[in-house]
Amino acid sequence: MKNKVYDISQTLRPGIPVWPGDTNFAIDSVWEIDNQSPVLVSRITMSTHSGTHADAPSHYAADGADIAACDLEPYLGACHVVHVDPGDDAVSASNIGGFLAAQDGPIERVLFRTFDNFPHDAWPDGFRAIDAGLIRALAERGCRLVGTDTPSLDPQTSKTMDAHMAVRDTGMAILEGLVLEGVPAGRYELIALPLKIAQADAGLARAVLRSLD
Numbered sequence: 001m002k003n004k005v006y007d008i009s010q011t012l013r014p015g016i017p018v019w020p021g022d023t024n025f026a027i028d029s030v031w032e033i034d035n036q037s038p039v040l041v042s043r044i045t046m047s048t049h050s051g052t053h054a055d056a057p058s059h060y061a062a063d064g065a066d067i068a069a070c071d072l073e074p075y076l077g078a079c080h081v082v083h084v085d086p087g088d089d090a091v092s093a094s095n096i097g098g099f100l101a102a103q104d105g106p107i108e109r110v111l112f113r114t115f116d117n118f119p120h121d122a123w124p125d126g127f128r129a130i131d132a133g134l135i136r137a138l139a140e141r142g143c144r145l146v147g148t149d150t151p152s153l154d155p156q157t158s159k160t161m162d163a164h165m166a167v168r169d170t171g172m173a174i175l176e177g178l179v180l181e182g183v184p185a186g187r188y189e190l191i192a193l194p195l196k197i198a199q200a201d202a203g204l205a206r207a208v209l210r211s212l213d
Contacts, residue, residue: 006188006209008111008178010051010120017123019151023047048202049151054194055174059201060164067203068196074145074173079109079190081183081209084128086116090155090163092131106142109190113180115149120179129155132162139170145190147175147207178207187212 010016016025026045031037048067049055054075057064082099084091091112093100100107114128127150135146135153146153146167153163153174167174175192189210194203 003213004211006183006211008052008180008183008192008207008209009205010177010179012046012051012204015121016051017119017121018047018050020123020156022049025050048197048200048204049176050204052175052177052179052192052205052207053202054192054205055164055176056194056201056203057168060161061168064168066198067194067200068198070173070194070203072193074109075175075190075192075194075205077108077190078187078212079111079145079147079209080107080187081111081113081180081185083185084112084114087128088126090129090131091134093134093137096134100137100141103141107138108142109145109147110138110143111147111149111175111178111180111190113149113183113185115181118149118179118181124150125156127151127156129153129158130163132166135163135166135172136170139166139172143172145173145175147178147190147192149178149180151177175205175207183209 027042030043031041033040056067058066130153154161192205192207194205
C-alpha cells in the first residue's frame, strides 16, 4: 500500500493573510507568451515569512545564521503531529502530558495543530502560542524541530519572544504557518526543506508529511 502524503503548506497567493504591517504577496508578469516572447516569466513580491516557512536564527538573534546556512537535518525525518485541545493559553507540557508520557524514546520533531479549521482567508488574531517551558521540555527529550499551524511560536504582541529564545538556547529549528487540518494525530515522515536564500531571516517551505507503515 502506498504511503499517504499530506501537503501541509499554505498556497501562496494574492490575499494570503500576512503579519499586520508586513509585505503583502503579489505576483505579476515580466514576460507573457505572445509574438515577442515564447515563455511566461513572473515576478514575486512577498515577505520571507509569507505562508509556511522556517525561521532562521537571524530572525530572533542578532548573531544568528541566515536560512542558507542552516542545517537541513532537522527539517527531514520522523515527526509527531500532536492535536492540542481548545484553549486560549499558551500550549504547555500539561496540555500534552498524555503524548509526552506515551513516548518512551527520543522525540525528534513535533508539529502542533491548534486550529480545527485553518484560517486560510483571515488573519488569526489571538492565535495560540507555544510555552517556552514546553520548548525546553521537548529539547530535553531530544527534539530538534518544533512546528505550529499558527503564524508564530510567540504571541502576536510579545516583545520578549520567550519561545523563540528557548529555541535559540536549545538549538532547535522552527516551522510556522503549517496547515494541519485533516491530518490525524500520529507519527509521520516530515519533509519541509526551506529555500536556500543568502541573508534571509526565513525560508519558504513546501512542507509535506508522509505516512509511515
